Amino acid sequence: MGTDTRLASADACTLARWIRQGETSAVEAFDALAARIEALNPALNALIRFDPDTGRAQAREADRRLRAGDPAALLGVPFTVKDNLWVAGQRVSQGSRRFADFVAPQDAFAVARLRDAGAVFAGITNCSEFACKGVTVNRLFGATKNPYDLALTPGGSSGGAAAAVAAGLGPLALTTDGGGSTRRPAAHTGVVGMKPSAGLVPHPAGFAEPVFGNAVVGQMARRVADVVALLDAIAVPSLADPQGLPRPVWSRDEADPARLPRGLRIAFSPTLGLDVPVDPDVAAALEAAAMQLERAGFVVERADPAWPAGTGESALMPLQLAGLAALYGDALKRGEWDADPDIAAQIEAGLKLSGAEVANALFARDTFYRSFDAFFTQHDLLLTPTTPCTAWPFTQAGPAAIAGVPVGPRGHAVFTPLVNHCFLPGCSVPVGLDRRGLPIGAQVIGPRLADARVLALAGRIEAFQTHDFARPVTPAATPQRGDTP
Template sequence: MHEDLHRQSALRIARDVRDKKLSATEVARTFIERAERLDPLLNAFADFEPGLTLAAAQSVDARIAAGEQLPLAGVPFTVKDNLWLGGRPATFGSRVFADFVAPRDSWCVERLCALGAVPLAVTNCSEFACKGITATPLHGETRNPWDLQRTPGGSSGGAVAAVAAGLGPIALATDAGGSVRRPAAHAGLVGMKPTLGRVPNPWGFDDPNHLLSVIGQIGRNVEDVAFMLDALTAWEPADTLSSPTFSVPDAMASLREPLGPLRLAWSPQLGCGLAIDADVLATMEVAIDRLQRAGWQIERADPAWPAEANEYPLIALQQAGLAQRFGAVWRRTPERLDPDIGAQIELGFAISGTRVTELLKLREDFHASFTRFFSRFDALLCPTSPVEAWPLGSLGPSEIGGLPAGPRGHAAFTPLFNYGGVPALSLPCGTGRQGLPVGLQISGPRFADARVLQLAWHAEQILGVGPASPLMD
């Protein structure tokens, strides 16, 4: 059992620990040993303290001995570096916070620990979670377990690298424009962006993307991700985006139920003429064909977007947020920041208040587009990323679909779902020409997280669980 523990699901590990076939301490030691051996290859971790993990696991064993029922008993998880693991360094990927120690757990970390999960490490993320790769002057560059010369994407690159290499079955991360879904696609994992506000985040770093960012869930299969989302679903009045609507978890309840008649749309360029590599599109079309042959009714249809829809239409809101929060640091001590972040801050300085208001209105227009589209369809299928993972050292591939690509071209398919506040998930659906994973994105209306996960689970039964990275051997 210990030899293949890293291949087991979170639910399997929790069941075995609750049934006392394993102790949480045994599980922790197994994953600590694996992390000590593999993380030097990956640079997935920004902070790793085995003593903390062992102490948490021993506490779980004591709680089980005292009769507590812990749904996530002994399950190792990682925490993205823009969230807080109390008492440990939390740097937001930046020299600005190089000496900061988290004064408490983030809400999501506290909740998983209360349910018996065990924190393994803090994972690397891009500075302020505002780049599409995971490379910082403070922590260096994270490598993809599928090919150590390639990026896992970003900003949650450390989170996906850890799960794809078997350093824990699940990870906590954030998604403000695709930071969970795209890296998950590049690592062959399931990555979930829930409806805005479903998972509370009332304390922690001041996020430049507060109105777009959500707490995301990463795992190797849909069931683990659904269980994790239910565990984190709650109403928290201290969070301005939280609502009593989220007081009842519902993801697991209908996960395995048969799918009724559904109106499903497939949009290969998302109605924006977005560029996509031919081999990636071909992989997705094979997956769509398999779903159709299994009985899914899928129609080719594009949402009708506002005229300004393009590859990252509200990126100026992020730039303005960075300028407001970190502009003074950039002006006083630019050497403390990633130059790519500094360039975004400079752009943010130039954005007028009127333009910010126009962009906030545009966000409402995107929301209206989703509302109209989901009055006709129950779910939308589209690419997660138009490319496979690319070599280290670059913000993105220079070409996509045979055309010159900007630094955000690889990220074009995910941010619209943040603008609408709707749930979206990346599901592994095969590999491209280079043998690297490709992700199919599934989205539904606001609050329909359970439907998205149900569709993903049924698709997983047809397409198979994502293939394991070479480091899982």
């Protein structure tokens, strides 16, 4: 079929086709991937658990299923799972020493669905503790590095998944996204990151989430078509999840970029209507993407949602802080584990909140939802930056300044959390490189359950790009695994 490099570098849909057509086998594909993981993962620290024997056994089973005539769409395609999603029989720790020895009793719904589709579990990817930090570093496994520059972070909390996908350590990744944890790392590593509408991908079995309703199971790949294929396998109705849907709403056909109507009304909002700085390279890349869409015949209008005063993540942060405090506050006070200082600070802040402060955040969430709802009566989709900056050193919680303006530790995270709190779909797609050669992401946002249309527009934007983001990135240097700040 070709070299191992070709197999390890193939995108998911191409690899699935090669396996089905007999041009390679699932075992050959897995062995090529295993060799790449063994060569590159020590520098990246993207996968924190990898068992090649188990993976190879699953690949042999995929080959057997193919010979038996199984029509499953993803037979033999490897996937990774973030370290806060359950994989039966695997240690899953949420990046926390508190859960260092926890063994998942069953598969998460999405993991089980991918297995049904024939995909091969390839390993667990690193995340920040409890998936509540914007960089991927923890006291259990250390820091994950960005394959574009090993001195930089891939972002968080799904930075392990993003680094793995970008570097070709697996074409597909399951992640979570509670405030941008899929989309922002995707933007920082030049991959596609999808945050589905709440309820589209059921998540009834797993760790308790700090923010009720916010976190969803996300998807990462190097091509939009691969994310579509992944979502097609796991977007199955289930009322076992309190937010689950009673009937199918996902349509793979509607995710086809060629089916987008020319009269589609696309709003372009360079700052999402928020008073925040944006790096000039990011702003220019987004402006270029908007112009390309307009030249392609779409109706593009510069417009911002009409937010009430005080809109922003800070108004909603009490929900995360209170959730963490409810889950882990007593254990922290008893000193039951060595917590990341940033996570401990969040828990301690949550313990000090009043019930009225938490209720105010819930009321604010309702108000923001109505602002988005009114906006989408006038526009079909919304285009914004995914992040206002590109990647920064992994030793820092966030950039100290953006566009020359000093920002706090969450200054990089301003464009994603509102999408979670309003239960909407959002997809980050690469739109170019900054002057340092670092990826820039655009975020496509749609009304709730318009996931297919969001991905269709992401596919059109992807087609405009001159840089080949589907080609895996090979790190240029190899520091030791798990270097910590």
